[in-house]
Amino acid sequence: MAMIWESIKHLYAYLAVIPVIPFALILFGYGAIVQDRKKAFRLAMDITTALLIGCVAVLFDDIFSSRFGLYGILLFMLLGGGLIGNAQFRKRGNIDAKKIFRAIWRLSFFTMSLLYIVFMLIAVSKMIITGNA
Numbered sequence: 001m002a003m004i005w006e007s008i009k010h011l012y013a014y015l016a017v018i019p020v021i022p023f024a025l026i027l028f029g030y031g032a033i034v035q036d037r038k039k040a041f042r043l044a045m046d047i048t049t050a051l052l053i054g055c056v057a058v059l060f061d062d063i064f065s066s067r068f069g070l071y072g073i074l075l076f077m078l079l080g081g082g083l084i085g086n087a088q089f090r091k092r093g094n095i096d097a098k099k100i101f102r103a104i105w106r107l108s109f110f111t112m113s114l115l116y117i118v119f120m121l122i123a124v125s126k127m128i129i130t131g132n133a
Contacts, residue, residue, distance in 0.1 A: 016055040
């Protein structure tokens with residue numbers, strides 16, 4: 001059982017390092033199967049978001065020498081969900097949790113993509129400057 005868990009962790013780590021590859025594989029692979037580009041793009045976004053969250057959390061922890069990366073991301077996602085839920089309640093009088101979760105998850109894709117690029121550039125430049133490979 002431990003070997004299976006380790007294999008899953010390694011697979012996740014390899015996919016999360018360069019999330020563009022799983023995104024493209026899902027987009028074109030699933031898109032070819034279902035023949036619906038929008039549905040394939042959404043699925044690719046959803047799966048890549050999970051990879052980006054882990055990668056950005058690790059990069060944050062490495063750059064800032066902290067252990068708050070994942071918790072900070074989850075905190076911002078919860079705060080965003082609360083703000084969107086509040087706006088939805090004020091406008092409609094009820095809350096659709098599924099729509100809120102989907103909106104936060106998809107917004108997280110764009111936020112994590114931007115943070116991934118910024119943190120990766122910082123980490124690579126930090127590695128080049130200090131000479132640590």
